[in-house]
Amino acid sequence: MNLEFYQNLFAERIGGKEFGLKTELYKFAKIKLAKQNAKQKYPDVKLIDMGVGEPDAPADKAIVDVLCRESGLPENRFYSDNGILEFQEMACKYMEKVYGIGGLEPEKNIIHGIGSKPILAMMPALFINPGDISLMTKPGYGVLGTYTRYYGGEVFDLPLTEENDYYPDLTSIPEDVLKKAKILYINYPNNPTGQVATKEFFEKVVEFAKENEIMVVHDAAYAAVTFDGYKPLSIFTVEGAMDVAVEIHSLSKAFNMTGWRMAFIVGNERVIKAYGTVKDNTDSGQFRGIQKAGSYAINHPEITEKICEKYSRRFNLLVDVLNEVGFNVKKPKGTFYCYAKAPKKAGDVVFKDAQEASTYLIENALISTVPWDDAGAYLRFSVTFEATPEEEIEIMQEVKERLLKLNLKF
Numbered sequence: 001m002n003l004e005f006y007q008n009l010f011a012e013r014i015g016g017k018e019f020g021l022k023t024e025l026y027k028f029a030k031i032k033l034a035k036q037n038a039k040q041k042y043p044d045v046k047l048i049d050m051g052v053g054e055p056d057a058p059a060d061k062a063i064v065d066v067l068c069r070e071s072g073l074p075e076n077r078f079y080s081d082n083g084i085l086e087f088q089e090m091a092c093k094y095m096e097k098v099y100g101i102g103g104l105e106p107e108k109n110i111i112h113g114i115g116s117k118p119i120l121a122m123m124p125a126l127f128i129n130p131g132d133i134s135l136m137t138k139p140g141y142g143v144l145g146t147y148t149r150y151y152g153g154e155v156f157d158l159p160l161t162e163e164n165d166y167y168p169d170l171t172s173i174p175e176d177v178l179k180k181a182k183i184l185y186i187n188y189p190n191n192p193t194g195q196v197a198t199k200e201f202f203e204k205v206v207e208f209a210k211e212n213e214i215m216v217v218h219d220a221a222y223a224a225v226t227f228d229g230y231k232p233l234s235i236f237t238v239e240g241a242m243d244v245a246v247e248i249h250s251l252s253k254a255f256n257m258t259g260w261r262m263a264f265i266v267g268n269e270r271v272i273k274a275y276g277t278v279k280d281n282t283d284s285g286q287f288r289g290i291q292k293a294g295s296y297a298i299n300h301p302e303i304t305e306k307i308c309e310k311y312s313r314r315f316n317l318l319v320d321v322l323n324e325v326g327f328n329v330k331k332p333k334g335t336f337y338c339y340a341k342a343p344k345k346a347g348d349v350v351f352k353d354a355q356e357a358s359t360y361l362i363e364n365a366l367i368s369t370v371p372w373d374d375a376g377a378y379l380r381f382s383v384t385f386e387a388t389p390e391e392e393i394e395i396m397q398e399v400k401e402r403l404l405k406l407n408l409k410f
Helices: 027-041 061-071 085-099 116-127 143-150 175-180 199-212 269-280 288-298 302-324 354-365 389-406
Strands: 110-113 133-138 154-159 181-186 215-219 245-250 263-267 337-341 370-372 378-382
Touching (some): 027 354, 027 370, 061 288, 085 110, 085 245, 085 263, 085 288, 110 116, 110 269, 116 143, 116 181, 116 215, 116 245, 133 143, 133 175, 143 181, 181 199, 199 245, 245 269, 263 269, 302 337, 302 389, 354 370
Parallel strands (some): 133 154, 133 181, 181 215
Antiparallel strands (some): 110 263, 337 378, 370 378
16 A cells, blocks of 8 residues: 555645645745845844734733633633624624724624634635636735635736735726626735725725625724824725625734634624634634633723834834835835835845845845735835834844845845
């Protein structure tokens, strides 16, 4: 018996017989390798990691205290299935308090998820048959697209370009694609561009969805992470959005609860019911103690406000530094990402794309970013680098000095 028979059993959706055999390095593997090379080359120089896509601080102590209190209670030991009513009720209050969306019913319009990623992964199970299409903004978070392909569907990319202010051009979609499209995925405030939505943009999205009978999935993971006068905005501020949309909210970014895996989906009652059916056959719910800690968190949005104050302060420093060394960037009004056109050269070294520029920055300046080459060559700088408030200015000065030495050209 061939003990590696399983190689012939792997499904085509993950690569079939070739699964695991390819030697090509993908983006984050290349970043990891570049970091290793840089540390070997400069063992005494600290790497400044501005590529991290998660908060640098732990959850607020009060949230942790709730989990500690609830985790040992016997009534919390059971499966939670599609969630506890306490969290759903608090999520309704959160939507009204933070986004001004009233009239939601906790048992009809909201169900929790074990993080927003699993919710996005389940969405195609609700709508996609072989040959159906999901419309996806690009660059972006590709989970919904991956699962669309798993179910035999196709993905049509909507590039986010500077020329269109990093919004998708919905008028560019061919008629034959529209006929097959069932889902439109959007994400605002946007990762990686940092662009925020306007009510006018959401109005266009809702109108587009109604005209073409397409379901909108709004990934609102960064919706509460805003500053400089931009208020958190939900697609449900638009009349009629509840007929064509669902919105996914995460506690990861807004409450520093990345590893806790806590989120919720809100919106159209029938879609929420369909999601609940798929979820009920996929997982048994998040631990009740975490849901209760999450309930506390979303009942205290002032926690998010303090987090946003830190990111805003760091952005002020970062944007000034990047512009001083040759980049041309503006402070975003949401997320913790700064999206910048990649340099074309460093001295006499020419970069063919953002990946090469990013690798060069890591190996020669020990500054880590995330490259994006999906709609032009860009680097994503994150302000979630580890630092105390007292260290922030010092680190930014170090970033400036290291980048100046590279003689970057744009």
